[in-house]
Amino acid sequence: MPPPTFLIIGATGTQGSAVVSALLRTAGASPIQILAVTRNPSSTKAKSLAASDPRVKLLSGDPSSPEALFQSAAVQINGIFCVTVHGPPGAEEKQAQSLVDASLAHGVQHFVFTSADRGGDVLSESNPTPVAHIASKHRxxxxxxxxxxxxxLRWTFLRPVTFMDNLTPDFAGKGFAAMWRQVGTKPIQLVAARDIGYFGAVALLQPEKYAGRRIGIAGDELSYEQACCVFRETMGVEMPSTFCAVGSVLKVAMRDIGAMFAWFEKAGYGVDIAAARKQNPDLQDFATWLKESSGFRDMGKK
Ligand SMILES: NC(=O)c1ccc[n+]([C@@H]2O[C@H](COP(=O)([O-])OP(=O)(O)OC[C@H]3O[C@@H](n4cnc5c(N)ncnc54)[C@H](OP(=O)(O)O)[C@@H]3O)[C@@H](O)[C@H]2O)c1
Structure with missing residues (x-):
């Protein structure tokens, strides 16, 4: 009997790579096969993914042409992890819908879609939010x-909040920090990509347990000032940021990101963090993420 086979969209990216790592970790010695989708198998990320474990096989192709992916996979796919990337209006819907249609046509049993929280389990059902890339996930x-x-075909929806992984040591991370600072004293919920990976993996490995579930995922809730304190306490240095004006420029340049930060100020996420931690006691809070997973982990350690 062939091993359970999982097709991972966005496998070289933030969430997909976390799912691949968590699948390998969680499956232990159990035989599984991971088809890691990438448009560019010769990229550094793709090569390191392929070298990480013999159970990982790169599948070259574009997620927006799923029929071609199924043809080149040439094996029965049991579960799919689907991430959508931002694009013009309707692009995310197109990516996911064509993959759902192809999954139905090819007898896939379980479709794990990584969506976004929209104010907690109950509100997320009916609230698209005014943020275009979050509303597209509702659709x-x-x-x-x-x-x-x-x-x-059964499904599981993962509903993560803002990624801690947006806070990188480079300029992009400083820009994120500047936009966060402008939210003021209102905390925002945060999640480590590693923990989205955990839920993606357990959902794929245990479809009977996770099918039909919507899983809000957050590991911490902090205002900018609180995050600065945690950063200082944990790393012994100040959290890198830049001028608020840079945050303002970024929010104008990336209108949808601007709309998201405005939504954070007025409404925002509503994940029950205690409930998420009950399901995964290893869920990282901000300090743990800084020490264990962030791009800052090797600097300024106490
Ligand atoms: N950042 C946050 O705080 C946050 C919070 C909640 C939800 N989200 C959602 O997370 C999603 C993005 O997930 P992610 O960060 O894991 O993705 P990602 O790392 O940006 O991208 C995943 C992979 O998709 C491929 N890709 C990139 N652009 C593409 C394009 N235009 N067409 C086709 N493939 C493309 C790339 O792989 P190859 O080059 O190898 O093909 C990339 O490694 C978005 O929908 C966002 O709304 C983000």
Whole structure:
């Protein structure tokens, strides 16, 4: 019997690579096969993914042409991890919908879609939010529910909040910090990509337990000032940031990101962090992420 086979979209990216790592960790010695989708198998990230474990095989192709992916996979795929990337209006919906349709046509049993929290478990069902890239995920969830009803294809929705991993030591990370600073005293919820990986992996490995579930994922909730204190305490240096004006420019240049930060100020996420931690006691808070997983982990350690 062939091992359970999982197709991971965005495998070289933040969430997909975390799912691959968590699958390898969680499956232990169990035989599994991971088909890691990339448009560029010769990239450094793709090569290091392929070298990480013999159970990982690169699948070259574009996620927006899923039929071609199924043809080159040439094996029965049991579960799919689907991430969508931002694009023009309707692009995210197109990416996910064509993958759902192809999954139905090819007898996939479980579709794990990484979405976004929209104010907690209950509100997320009915609240698209005014943020375009979050609203598109609400529409994708609706499509998945409608399209798979009465079919053997089951689904799990992961609903993460803002990634701690946005805080990088480079200019992009400083820009993120500047936008966070402008939210003021209101805390925002944060999650480590590593922990999205955990939930993606356990959902794929245990479809009978996770099918039909929506999982809000957050590991901490901090205002900018609180985050600065945690950073100082943990790393012994100041959290890198830049001028608020840079945050303002970024929010104008990236209108949807601007809308998201405005939503953080007025409403924002509502994940039950204690409930998420009950499901995964290893969920990282900001300090743990800084020490164990962040790009800052080797600097200024106490
Ligand atoms: N950042 C946050 O705080 C946050 C919070 C909640 C939800 N989200 C959501 O997370 C999603 C992005 O996930 P991610 O950060 O894991 O993705 P990512 O790392 O940006 O990208 C994943 C992979 O997709 C491929 N890719 C990039 N651009 C593409 C394009 N235009 N067309 C096709 N493939 C492309 C790349 O792989 P190859 O080059 O190898 O093909 C990349 O490694 C977004 O929908 C966002 O809304 C983000």
């Amino acid at each position: 994708i969830e609706t499509y998945i529910k409608q399209k798979t009803a009465g079919t053997p």
